[in-house]
Amino acid sequence: MRIEKQLIDQHNQKLEAKHRRAFNYISEEISDIESLLRKVEKFQIAIPSWALGTGGTRFGRFTGKGEPSSLEQKIEDVGLLHALNKSSGAISLHIPWDIPQDAEKIKELATSYDLVFDAVNSNTFQDQPGQAYSYKFGSLQHVDPNVRKQAVDHNIEVIKHGIALGSKALTVWLADGSSFPGQLNFREAFQNTLESLKEIYKHLPEDWKMFVEYKAFEPNFYSTTIADWGQSLLLANKLGDKAYTLVDLGHHLPNANIEQIVSLLLMEGKLAGFHFNDSKYADDDLTAGSIKPYQLFLIFNELVDGMDAAGIDHATGLGWMIDASHNLKDPLVDLLQSVEAIKIAYTQALMVDRKALRAAQQANDVVKAQEILQDVFRTDVRAIVAEARFRSGGALDPVGLFEEVAVRTRLIEERGSNSVATGL
Amino acid sequence: MRIEKQLIDQHNQKLEAKHRRAFNYISEEISDIESLLRKVEKFQIAIPSWALGTGGTRFGRFTGKGEPSSLEQKIEDVGLLHALNKSSGAISLHIPWDIPQDAEKIKELATSYDLVFDAVNSNTFQDQPGQAYSYKFGSLQHVDPNVRKQAVDHNIEVIKHGIALGSKALTVWLADGSSFPGQLNFREAFQNTLESLKEIYKHLPEDWKMFVEYKAFEPNFYSTTIADWGQSLLLANKLGDKAYTLVDLGHHLPNANIEQIVSLLLMEGKLAGFHFNDSKYADDDLTAGSIKPYQLFLIFNELVDGMDAAGIDHATGLGWMIDASHNLKDPLVDLLQSVEAIKIAYTQALMVDRKALRAAQQANDVVKAQEILQDVFRTDVRAIVAEARFRSGGALDPVGLFEEVAVRTRLIEERGSNSVATGL
Amino acid sequence: MRIEKQLIDQHNQKLEAKHRRAFNYISEEISDIESLLRKVEKFQIAIPSWALGTGGTRFGRFTGKGEPSSLEQKIEDVGLLHALNKSSGAISLHIPWDIPQDAEKIKELATSYDLVFDAVNSNTFQDQPGQAYSYKFGSLQHVDPNVRKQAVDHNIEVIKHGIALGSKALTVWLADGSSFPGQLNFREAFQNTLESLKEIYKHLPEDWKMFVEYKAFEPNFYSTTIADWGQSLLLANKLGDKAYTLVDLGHHLPNANIEQIVSLLLMEGKLAGFHFNDSKYADDDLTAGSIKPYQLFLIFNELVDGMDAAGIDHATGLGWMIDASHNLKDPLVDLLQSVEAIKIAYTQALMVDRKALRAAQQANDVVKAQEILQDVFRTDVRAIVAEARFRSGGALDPVGLFEEVAVRTRLIEERGSNSVATGL
Amino acid sequence: MRIEKQLIDQHNQKLEAKHRRAFNYISEEISDIESLLRKVEKFQIAIPSWALGTGGTRFGRFTGKGEPSSLEQKIEDVGLLHALNKSSGAISLHIPWDIPQDAEKIKELATSYDLVFDAVNSNTFQDQPGQAYSYKFGSLQHVDPNVRKQAVDHNIEVIKHGIALGSKALTVWLADGSSFPGQLNFREAFQNTLESLKEIYKHLPEDWKMFVEYKAFEPNFYSTTIADWGQSLLLANKLGDKAYTLVDLGHHLPNANIEQIVSLLLMEGKLAGFHFNDSKYADDDLTAGSIKPYQLFLIFNELVDGMDAAGIDHATGLGWMIDASHNLKDPLVDLLQSVEAIKIAYTQALMVDRKALRAAQQANDVVKAQEILQDVFRTDVRAIVAEARFRSGGALDPVGLFEEVAVRTRLIEERGSNSVATGL
Numbered sequence A, B, C, D: 001m002r003i004e005k006q007l008i009d010q011h012n013q014k015l016e017a018k019h020r021r022a023f024n025y026i027s028e029e030i031s032d033i034e035s036l037l038r039k040v041e042k043f044q045i046a047i048p049s050w051a052l053g054t055g056g057t058r059f060g061r062f063t064g065k066g067e068p069s070s071l072e073q074k075i076e077d078v079g080l081l082h083a084l085n086k087s088s089g090a091i092s093l094h095i096p097w098d099i100p101q102d103a104e105k106i107k108e109l110a111t112s113y114d115l116v117f118d119a120v121n122s123n124t125f126q127d128q129p130g131q132a133y134s135y136k137f138g139s140l141q142h143v144d145p146n147v148r149k150q151a152v153d154h155n156i157e158v159i160k161h162g163i164a165l166g167s168k169a170l171t172v173w174l175a176d177g178s179s180f181p182g183q184l185n186f187r188e189a190f191q192n193t194l195e196s197l198k199e200i201y202k203h204l205p206e207d208w209k210m211f212v213e214y215k216a217f218e219p220n221f222y223s224t225t226i227a228d229w230g231q232s233l234l235l236a237n238k239l240g241d242k243a244y245t246l247v248d249l250g251h252h253l254p255n256a257n258i259e260q261i262v263s264l265l266l267m268e269g270k271l272a273g274f275h276f277n278d279s280k281y282a283d284d285d286l287t288a289g290s291i292k293p294y295q296l297f298l299i300f301n302e303l304v305d306g307m308d309a310a311g312i313d314h315a316t317g318l319g320w321m322i323d324a325s326h327n328l329k330d331p332l333v334d335l336l337q338s339v340e341a342i343k344i345a346y347t348q349a350l351m352v353d354r355k356a357l358r359a360a361q362q363a364n365d366v367v368k369a370q371e372i373l374q375d376v377f378r379t380d381v382r383a384i385v386a387e388a389r390f391r392s393g394g395a396l397d398p399v400g401l402f403e404e405v406a407v408r409t410r411l412i413e414e415r416g417s418n419s420v421a422t423g424l
Helices: A003-025 A033-042 A071-085 A103-112 A145-165 A184-202 A227-241 A258-267 A293-309 A331-350 A356-364 A366-378 A382-390 A396-404 A409-417 B005-027 B033-042 B071-085 B103-112 B145-167 B184-203 B231-237 B258-267 B294-312 B330-349 B353-363 B366-378 B381-390 B400-402 B407-415 C005-026 C032-041 C070-084 C103-112 C145-165 C185-201 C231-240 C258-267 C293-310 C331-350 C354-363 C366-378 C383-389 C398-406 C405-416 D003-027 D033-041 D069-084 D104-110 D145-165 D186-202 D227-239 D259-266 D294-310 D331-351 D354-362 D366-378 D382-391 D398-404 D407-415
Strands: A091-092 A171-173 A209-213 A244-246 A271-276 A318-323 B089-091 B170-173 B209-213 B245-246 B271-276 B319-322 C090-092 C169-172 C209-213 C243-248 C272-274 C319-321 D090-091 D169-172 D209-213 D241-248 D273-275 D319-324
Touching: A003 A382, A003 B005, A033 A331, A033 A356, A071 A091, A071 A103, A071 A331, A071 A396, A071 B103, A071 D033, A103 A145, A103 B407, A145 A171, A145 A184, A171 C319, A171 D354, A184 A227, A184 D259, A184 D294, A209 A227, A209 A271, A227 A244, A227 A258, A227 D227, A244 A258, A258 A271, A258 A293, A258 D186, A271 A293, A271 C209, A293 A331, A293 A366, A293 B089, A293 B294, A293 D104, A293 D186, A318 A331, A331 A366, A331 A382, A331 B366, A356 A366, A356 D273, A366 B103, A366 B330, A396 A409, A396 C032, A396 D186, B005 B381, B005 B400, B033 B330, B033 B381, B071 B089, B071 B103, B071 B330, B071 B400, B071 B407, B071 D209, B103 B145, B103 D186, B145 B170, B145 B184, B170 B184, B184 B209, B184 B231, B184 C258, B184 C293, B184 D398, B209 B231, B209 B271, B231 B245, B231 C032, B231 C231, B245 B258, B245 C145, B258 B294, B258 C243, B271 B294, B294 B366, B294 C185, B319 B330, B330 B366, B330 B381, B353 B366, B400 B407, C005 C383, C005 C398, C005 D003, C005 D407, C032 C331, C032 D241, C070 C090, C070 C331, C070 C354, C070 C398, C103 C145, C103 C293, C145 C169, C185 C209, C185 C231, C185 D104, C209 C231, C209 C272, C231 C243, C231 C258, C243 C258, C258 C272, C272 C293, C293 C366, C293 D209, C293 D294, C319 C331, C331 C366, C331 C383, C331 C398, C331 D366, C354 C366, C366 D331, C398 C405, D033 D331, D033 D382, D069 D090, D069 D104, D069 D398, D104 D145, D145 D169, D145 D186, D169 D186, D186 D227, D209 D227, D209 D273, D209 D319, D227 D241, D227 D259, D241 D259, D259 D273, D259 D294, D273 D294, D294 D331, D294 D366, D319 D331, D331 D366, D331 D382
Parallel strands: A171 A209, A209 A244, A244 A271, A271 A318, B170 B209, B209 B245, B245 B271, B271 B319, C169 C209, C209 C243, C243 C272, C272 C319, D169 D209, D209 D241, D241 D273, D273 D319
Antiparallel strands: none
């Protein structure tokens, strides 16, 4: 299904008076509202193909209905999101869950929804049917060169799929690690991983990036071979200019100061981008902004500051993606909520008075520094985000319109109740 | 010093146009703004006497200037806060740091600032000069009955001071615990603590409450004898109807769901009240709302819901106190920031559409439930809090006025640079 | 398959000289070695039926070979373990994964392996095919009374299966909780859970116990309705004398002092027993003793002390069970390692000089208290555990013998490569 | 006081029969016991001068008696420890707490106790009387170049003191960071710190090392400017060949895999050494090995493996120091317990069958790898450590002898009850 322009217009007309009042109020408080709106409009967050189905836990999965069962349907889903919020104009594929049979047709389909292809993702944390070697004991770190080669070859194939679709980056997330003391020689695991990544790196096109993701724990529970930003950065530096560190909000030890990590990675010119989600305990993969919205704002505060200092374009310089699963909500609505939270945080970060903040910092005026950040965070910027969406042709209330037009019901009619998406 | 009414009026006049615009905008969004304002006006948060000086860490203390060096000056400080924000109309004393020599005169002084005396606090976690027995190995838990008796007697004396001042509650926070496995018999420590508390409980006046505080760790680093809400509740239930559990935001293990604990304690009729502060790592005692403002809102959401369900008056039914130290900010400004954050959270919690939330919960509409809470949290309610303060005669911008009239400079002139407050 | 007595004897003969030397050395250090050996011999740890297959994570499962595909084969597996270590003389079934078709025949089979049936476990955290209502939003806590009734009925049926097999306890572990703020009314969820448990409790036979398990998080990631020992104890107290709190080592927030919780639950007469496993980050479900063996010893130190104080028989008074999954090891060998670690910890706890420890505690001699515990923990007691096993007819080195006789190979021959066990 | 050789001999004679039996038993199990003993004998752990007094928490300090009140007395204390355990042959000074007035005399005194001077430590986390600028807002990171210069100059002076005493390393631990979001520009703080360190680095003698310590949190509670090994390594790499990363066991986020960090730092040739202590919650600074002895062993397992791979001499290649405070034990006994735990862990690590472990790792034999490590950890090696100490002229039971000769009582007689050591 596609959401007809007319439905969006009708929806917007109903809400416009209320929206206009809010927007008029807030826009008068802001000096250059037009410039702000343009930045917010341009900011797009990619949707991973595996977030379109209902994710689960090791204790089970409560599948939803009308899930996309093919790559085409996944693109259709992201198209729906993008029609509603005009902020999800990219899709990130996962191989082998989403192997395109005909890349050109898939590209055309995506283009028809105004979508491009974000980073491609490899999978060497699960065994696929017919696979020669198992990843039970790791992939790029594996003691057996045959396993490493298989995993390297898989990544090279993923790059090829990405080239065909117009992607410009490969994201490598490894589950590699160990669950018991003694299982692994840490140095050897690191060196094997480095050598494997070097092999993959050789196959990166000139204008591509390699995103090296890290994660503190899970699914390995004693050590992870790329466990923190320090290890990822070490690898990225050894690999070369095209290798970067990817930050996923849920991949840290408890209480880590992620905004500081982001700032330092930007300082080193090595931040690849972000996987957004939220969590309270571990890698809970909850809706972005649903648990710690202030942290999300603080991260964007560092992103904006650091990108501006380094001359990086907000919209295109780094990779922005959601990586949340959601076993309790409709996946599409969950993604709409995530995108909204991210854009609110980004908008607020843009509104920080950086000159005043810098002055407060130089004067060690801690009170003032806190006031500057909290003033922005306490400001209701939803009308700004909505206005940007409105101007791009999106819905003033994407979640509301999703319910109004009964998107899921229509998808179930089209796809049936039992269609199940690939993914976790 | 006292802040003259005229200064506040001048300050308010300058800000009123801007404030009026914001208040008009938001008040139209709210159905019964007057009722809301009355609740916000009435809500007072007590100031602990030890938060008026510059707190430190075990690595040292960077003392500020013009700190209050007597109980009278501490009351003066709280009077200043209350004049500015009209929300700090109570002071919580700590014995032996604040022993009133002449209770009547102290009461008169407090009354002149429109202040009352909140819960009194005992101290059996430090040794005082001339003390017969040391608390090195605990107080109410101690294996030596002489130490326990000394600690019990001290608490009884604290109650007496409280009676003289008009307090209605005793807060017992114990550092008791152990730092090494084997040091303590856990059951014996618990039973000794229970017996000691029973002794103290006997001396509580009829209309008093005993607040039993818990803390996960620090200053003991292996076990704490009242370590969590379960242990505190067990004690409170064994003690009787006047004993309650006190929650301090910083006293939990990482990632604890404090709002759920609050809800269950209210359900059991055993929530004493709150010590507000914020933290990222441990009992960091940072400004309330400075790190996790959404958590603060979620806690107030449960407080409002649970107090309403139990018919508890918001303003008077429970004990509200700040318990933060701050070695980097002016303590008074820090307290103004804490109170503001607390009142924002309380105001937002009052605005939650409970009927709609309940409907969403009954329908397992997780998306809707999240939207309801986040809609309120994203609403800028600062003008409501300011209006409530304004109507009570306080300043529209307490932190701003504090700086404008150079409160600290005037205090230094009056007290000298080297006055140091008792406390941590 | 069964492990022939003769194989065990041959194995033991080979190792006996070395064992004898070690046992002679250590036994001379111990005053009443015979009494100690008897206790160690009697101590049995139940094996859960779901631990016999290869557990996985949400990222996948690397299935082993020759897994038991029927209840009969699961009993056979536990029989093998018990033949090797003479310490795994009970099996704990999980319904609906292990519904016995013919209880009498199953009992006979178990008896032939010298096994009894430990607590039965219900499952309301997953949907089963054909189930009328989904547990997606909880079971005993559910807002819909139909769902609650379905879950209650399931538990009643589990009790019936347990009665038929001779079990004496029902373990209730609930995944119930919420993943997003606002999703749940905490008080209502608690009350619904309580009412549901009361219904189930009514159907408990006179000599049965109900084990109420708690867990901090996972699979719900915002709140769990029975999240900590305090909540479990609250429920157990409201339910009655047959209800107890069950402790699983992996179900706590980071850094929780589990040994203190155990001690207090024993003091309150409400400890049901234990689910053993180990973890570094969350509910990692690793081999018992593989990460924090000293903590395991400290827990047993409290268990022995508390059981002795309360006159509880070590072997029969509480429920002891392993609850670990293991996606990297052969499940049977993993269980052998867990049992060995548990028995070592238990043996060491028995060897603590309680009189000296008590004296050190009474004197606040922290150094001495630590020395007493660490002296025991540093003592090599493996020969004692081995001797107890030897005297019961088990193998001196169960893991070694498992490999020698190629148990898994023989099981694969019997069952085929592709047999897969039910479970997580 | 000095412990007379004759007292040690008498003590050893009493214990020798029992020791001999234990040593004979264990030494027969080991192939090259003499080589092992030599390594254990040579392994020395430095004592920091600030650990000789009773440390406290922010809630207070329960001072002991007979504490060393001068540098001379601190050296005497370490001399006592070394006489007892022959493993504490170095002292690490802290400036300005331990400024030597006459370096030559101090060196002579140390030599008379067979002690050398380990790394010298600077202090820019506290303000000293008469200091021109405050470190309230940091030192090497400070926005004010005057503060940075003052801190740099202090470090240069510390180096001078170290040169005079024969030290070969400067340890820089910074409390620098921030307690509130917005307070600090992370990049600027990092760059300022780097520039300041470069200044200090210039003043390092050719044969010196700079140890850059990191810490996750405390005393700053939002960010620390050198917060993790990644940040320390980044600095060390930018500084040059003489700069290394120092690991303190208590300076990590919860659940960090420290052994993996150690392994990678050794791989990178950038591990400076270790500050030993133990903790359950935060930087608790408890006795080494008192909470997580298995972790301590696993760390030594990586240290031995990594040092051997890199050809680093165990005894002299890295810096080994205790950094624990202890407000409940006699500091000297606490240090004896720490050293014992460290030497046990080191001895066990030396006994790991590395060839077999490597084979198990290459075969992904997780069971075997775990068995190899746990076999060693479960082995009672205390007689080996005692034998090494005995051969060096130390006491078979240092803690026992400390009590027998009433060391503290004699120190109190000499120094008085009220002498208080400088430190935390």
